[in-house]
Every structure is written in C-alpha cells, then in structure tokens.
Amino acid sequence: MQWYVVASLLTILTSSQGILTTLSQSNGGYNYDYATVPFLAEVFKLAVSTVLLWRECKASPSTRMTTEWKSVRLYLIPSVIYLIHNNVQFATLTYVDTSTYQIMGNLKIVTTGILFRLFLKRKLSNLQWMAIILLAVGTTTSQVKGCGEASCDSLFSAPIQGYMLGILSACLSALAGVYTEFLMKKNSDSLYWQNVQLYTCGAVFNMARLLLDDFGSGFEKGPWWQRLLDGYSITTWMVVLNLGSTGLLVSWLMKYSDNIVKVYSTSMAMLLTMVLSIHLFHFKPTVQLFLGIIICMMSLHMYFAPPSMLVDLPSTSKAALDSLQEISVDRRTDS
Known part of the structure; x- marks a missing residue:
C-alpha cells in the first residue's frame, strides 16, 4: 500500500474523529464512560494485529520477531x-468545537519539529522553522473573536481550559509519534509483531486506568467490566472503530514513512472537518477562521515544498548547478 493512500485514509479518519466524538455526546456530556473507548480501541487494534501476524507467520515462517525483554x-x-493523550482528547472536545480542535491539533507540527531536532537529531531548514512559526500564528489567528460579536469579554472563543488541554494534547501526540517512529525503525521486526507489543501494553494500561477509577469511586458504580458498554450507541462504536483504525494506519506510516507525513495528513483534515461541521452542527465559520486556515495551508506548503520552489536561486548558483550536472554526466559517459 502506497504511503499517499494511507495518508489519504488517515486524513478522512482524522477529520471524522472529532465529529463522531461530538455526535456521541448528549447535552454537552457523555452518557458512557469515555475511558472505555481507548481501551476497546486498543483491544480492536491488538486483535487485528494478532490476526495479521498469524497470517504473516503462516505465510513466512522466518518472520523476524525480537522477544528480548x-x-x-x-x-x-x-x-x-x-493513554494520557486519548483521555485528554475527549476532555478537550467538551470545551471546543471540532474545527477548533483540528486547528489546534496542528500545533503538533511545532512540537514534532522540536522533538525531531532534540531527540532524533533531524535538522530543519530555516524555511521549515519559519513555516512552523507561521503555523502557530495561523492557529492563533483562527481563534480570535471579532468585536462585532455579542461578547468581547474574552479574546478567544472558547474557555481557557480547552486551549490548555489542546496544547497538552498536541505535545503528547508529537512525543508519542516521535518515540513510536524510533521504535518502529529501531529494527527490522515485523510491523504486526511491533503492533502486538505496543497494543498489548496499551490495553493493559487502559485497563489499569479503569481499575483506578473504580478504586477512586469505591466501586460505587460496580466494577468496570460490568458497565463497560453502558450508554454505548452506534455512534460510540464508530468512535471506537475510528480510533482503532487511525492507530493502525499511524503505525504503518511510522514504520515505512515518517511523522511529517502523518502530521501533514492530519493537518489536511481540518478543512474537511470544517465543511462537515457546517453541515452537521450548523457551525458558522468566521473570517478569522478562514484566514487562519489559509495561513496554516501556506505554512504547510513552505514546510514541504523544495527550497527551489520558494526561493529564486541566483544565476551564478544555477550556472554552477548546471556545470556540476554536466560534469557528473561526462563522468558517467567516460566510465
């Protein structure tokens, strides 16, 4: 499967993630325990990865699997x-709308770029750093309220808790993405075996979180396995499948591509999210929101486009480049 097909699917799933989560709410809250959604998503990913690993081992007995502790x-x-990021994501969507959530999610480009530089030693060009700063400006611009609106008591259109949770979510997403890419490319193990390890740990930690909630409430509502599916609807199950499928696609990108492709595809999802929000939730986009999206798209172009598309090279540099190409061609001919 080509990376751009996976990126396109990830864009669709990411854009629908916030919408489905919002649709699963009732009167601004959740009728179900949203901590059970990441747990079931981890179980779904583990089941799919286990089946795929079994098929791979059956087809190729020499499948590489490192089992050292x-x-x-x-x-x-x-x-x-x-685990922390998935739960923060649900809390964030109780304060901000889906379009705002998607736009704030682009902050992960900033944190990903910083983590690339610090931990993976990947250097970014000056244009890429400028693009990251421009993206932060665009994200902020999209949230500024107009003074012609009913209330100008606050500069921003959502409670401060929503922005704090959004920033935390972006940082956690970038940290998890960079570390996962490191693990996926650390060796040549089977992707499905790596997924089995990752999702087994995820299922165990999510189950531990549910147990802690039970102990914290004194088992007032009973053990978590008895109320696991309480309040679930078709929309809630769609949230589970969406979250699980997104995780599987991200792991593929981490193994065979990189975090930048993942961030790019998830960032493109904000446009689709805005269009769907207008239709489903009667969301009224503001001029600031359109301006912020345009700035964000410009920053993405700056980040991924080759420098030659953004900056005109001096004629001397072009001539030197042409001469180098001619020399390389001559050498190949002589050889």
Missing part, C-alpha cells in the same frame, strides 16, 4: 503517553 519493555513508554 530489553526490547519489549521500550513499548511501555508510548503506551502510557497514548
């Missing part, structure tokens, strides 16, 4: 990060 234990770290 010092390698397996590394998968505990991203599982904890994803």
Whole structure:
C-alpha cells in the first residue's frame, strides 16, 4: 500500500474523529464512560494485529520477531503517553468545537519539529522553522473573536481550559509519534509483531486506568467490566472503530514513512472537518477562521515544498548547478 493512500485514509479518519466524538455526546456530556473507548480501541487494534501476524507467520515462517525483554519493555513508554493523550482528547472536545480542535491539533507540527531536532537529531531548514512559526500564528489567528460579536469579554472563543488541554494534547501526540517512529525503525521486526507489543501494553494500561477509577469511586458504580458498554450507541462504536483504525494506519506510516507525513495528513483534515461541521452542527465559520486556515495551508506548503520552489536561486548558483550536472554526466559517459 502506497504511503499517499494511507495518508489519504488517515486524513478522512482524522477529520471524522472529532465529529463522531461530538455526535456521541448528549447535552454537552457523555452518557458512557469515555475511558472505555481507548481501551476497546486498543483491544480492536491488538486483535487485528494478532490476526495479521498469524497470517504473516503462516505465510513466512522466518518472520523476524525480537522477544528480548530489553526490547519489549521500550513499548511501555508510548503506551502510557497514548493513554494520557486519548483521555485528554475527549476532555478537550467538551470545551471546543471540532474545527477548533483540528486547528489546534496542528500545533503538533511545532512540537514534532522540536522533538525531531532534540531527540532524533533531524535538522530543519530555516524555511521549515519559519513555516512552523507561521503555523502557530495561523492557529492563533483562527481563534480570535471579532468585536462585532455579542461578547468581547474574552479574546478567544472558547474557555481557557480547552486551549490548555489542546496544547497538552498536541505535545503528547508529537512525543508519542516521535518515540513510536524510533521504535518502529529501531529494527527490522515485523510491523504486526511491533503492533502486538505496543497494543498489548496499551490495553493493559487502559485497563489499569479503569481499575483506578473504580478504586477512586469505591466501586460505587460496580466494577468496570460490568458497565463497560453502558450508554454505548452506534455512534460510540464508530468512535471506537475510528480510533482503532487511525492507530493502525499511524503505525504503518511510522514504520515505512515518517511523522511529517502523518502530521501533514492530519493537518489536511481540518478543512474537511470544517465543511462537515457546517453541515452537521450548523457551525458558522468566521473570517478569522478562514484566514487562519489559509495561513496554516501556506505554512504547510513552505514546510514541504523544495527550497527551489520558494526561493529564486541566483544565476551564478544555477550556472554552477548546471556545470556540476554536466560534469557528473561526462563522468558517467567516460566510465
């Protein structure tokens, strides 16, 4: 499967994630325990990965699987990060609308770029850093309220809690993505075996979180396995399948592509989310929102486009480049 097909599917799933989660709410809250959704999503991903691993081992007995504990234990770290991120995501959507959530999610480009530089030692060009700053400006611009509206008591259109949770979600997403990419490319193990390790840890930690909630409430509502599906609807199940499918696609990108492709596809989802929100939730887009989206799209172009498309090279540089190409061609001819 080509990476651009996976990126397109990820864009669709990401754009529908916030919408489905919002549709699953009732009177601004959840009739179900939203901590059970990440748990079921991890179980779904684990089941799919296990079946695919079994098929791969059946077709190729020489499938590479590292079973040493010092390698397996590394998968505990991203599982904890994803556990926190998934729960923060649900809390964020109780304060902000889906379009705002998607736009704030683009902050993960900033945090991903910083983590790339610090931990993976990947250098970014000056144009890419400028694009990251421009993206932050666009994200902020999209949320500024117009003074012609009913209330100008606050500069922003959502409670401060929503923005704090959104920033935390972006940081956690970038950290988990960078670390997962490191694990996926650390060795040549089967992708499905790596997924089994990752999602087993994820399921265990999510189950532990449910147990802690039970102990915290004194088992007032009974053990978590008895109320696991309480309040679930078709929309809630769609949220589970969406979250699980998104995780499987992200793991593929981490193995065979990189975080930048993942971030790019999820960022493109904000446009689709805005269009769907207008139709489903009668969301009224503001001029600031359109301006912010345009700035964000410009920043994405700056980040991914080759420097030659953005900056005109001096004629001397072009001539030198042409001469180098001629020399390389001559050498190949002589050889």
